Amino acid sequence: MFVLLAFLSLLVELGFGYPDRLVRAIGHPVIWIGHLISFLDRHLNRATLSDMQRRISGVAALIVLVGVPAAIAFAISTALSALPFGIILVAILGSSLLSQRSLASHVKAVADALDEGGLSAGRRAVSMIVGRDPDQLDEAAVCRAAIESLSENFSDGIVAPAFWLGAGGLVGGVAYKAANTADSMIGHRTPRHEAFGWAAARFDDLINLPASRLTGLLLVAAAALVPGADPANAWRSVLRDAGKHRSPNAGWPESAMAGALGLALAGPRVYGGLLVQDHLMGNGRREATSADIRRALRLYWTADLIMIAGFGLLAAMLR
Template sequence: MPWTALTHPPDALGILALALLVEAVCGYPDGLYRALGHPVTWIGRLIARLDAGLNRGSFNARRLKGVGGLGVLLAVVAAFTLALTALAGFAGEIFGILILAFLAASLPAQRSLFVHVRRVAAALRHEGLTGGRRAVSMIVGRDPESLDEAAVCRAAIESLSENFSDGVVAPAFWIGAGGLTGGALYKAINTADSMIGHRTPRHEAFGWAAARLDDLVNLPASRLTALLLIAAAALDRDASAGDAWRAVRRDARHHRSPNAGWPEAAMAGALGLRLAGPRTYGATRVEDAWMGDGRAEAGPADIERALRLYRRACGLMFAAVVVAVGIAFGL
């Protein structure tokens, strides 16, 4: 039964449940990263090669080559992960699911996201604004020198919200839908968007397909993430599920991104904050709508509140997956 994780949906859900558990407990070990790298780095190398080799010619030619390059990327990732799925299937159903779950655990980033955002709060408390700017520069693309303490805190919370969607919920959704291959294909699309999906002279044409496809595949996860944060707020005495719901309904559609506004609005409403809004990336000023109607003066304590809400939402997601596994297997 080499194709179990693709033809038998309960197996994909089982892979997802185990992968989330392994990643939450262990993360991606530093020793393994030093020895072998990470799937995202492998995918990134292929994207860089395609960019270097294909991104030339007229605007229309580069757009067409970008579509073809994305197709090559997805074909390579699909072929590799289908081969792994087939090989794992020969180990039998139980061992096959375990093997694929450990491989799939490299795709979500629950633990590393928590660690990186928590470092911003710790740096602000122990090293002041300079340390906070240095820590937040590791997780956001905006100019850290332009940020005061409140802006550093908002940037960390925005990063937590958006990356909860595209770094945790989205890979989980696609693993549940298509096993290891589904999750890996999502990660390839998301990595391509982060590398070439920018409106710059070099990548506006070549990265067009990656950016549009990333918007599409992130659509279900962004809505699910907002719901998870609203549900988590209902379990937190220091958050408001009602305000989170109202912020999502009122503000999410006004964000410049078709997906980022949903988790950011939910987080902002739940914590009584304002997130997003005008900000600077390099030399570019982005005039974006505010998410939430609370205070803009965020502090390290608000980052910690956001992390607490994030952990509750991760727990709710895992619980929902476990219930789905139980229903799928008739337990």
């Protein structure tokens, strides 16, 4: 039933997304989880605590922010599952944990902005999806940033929650989303969060291990179906470069995407005014263009449909 739930949730989100009117009316699960994280950060991450005390407080915060949403999800899914067609209702809730449509929309907006408004418009559009300093980016860097974000968020925002929905039902999906949101908010190496967010960052690395590898494989498979993409080079890039990324997970989708498109992604980047050295993913061109963003989107959609079909086939086999 969990695999079927993941399949149906992917179909619901693919067809309808999460409407803006619903966000304005009641918010979004990530927003609700974010409020809980902010509350715990304010009350448990006090400047008077030592680094060890902050680390312990961060572990306690992680248990609360994963446990509370998961418990709520368990109660709701149990109640709904007892109803006729209850799995459809649970799938509608599960679809809110996925971002197939919104991710593609935000990345496409970067290509459109570059084509219609030039570099300044492209910088504004890419600043909505990446954390690096947009004013430091030339046009090729804006395009690379958009493609890197597409690659990483395909893993974190779609494959991983779908995987955990399939493995643990709505409880698994919600627990994953809570932990992943915590990493994005407090899992940074800053004076305030390096100790307090240590547990969130390490836990997020762990729970993203299977999905990041699966995402790389999906992109390699998709490259075999997309005209102009190179599946063999995508696989070579994964084998050569994935393990050299500073993240234990991001290198898999980034290297696969880079190799498939003949690009060199990642490398040195500026975050918050600081230069971050990273290994290149892929050994192709650095001069990416808006056309490459659109090629990356075709690869993304193909990989996404392969994943949906895989969940559907697995659900049918298990039935």
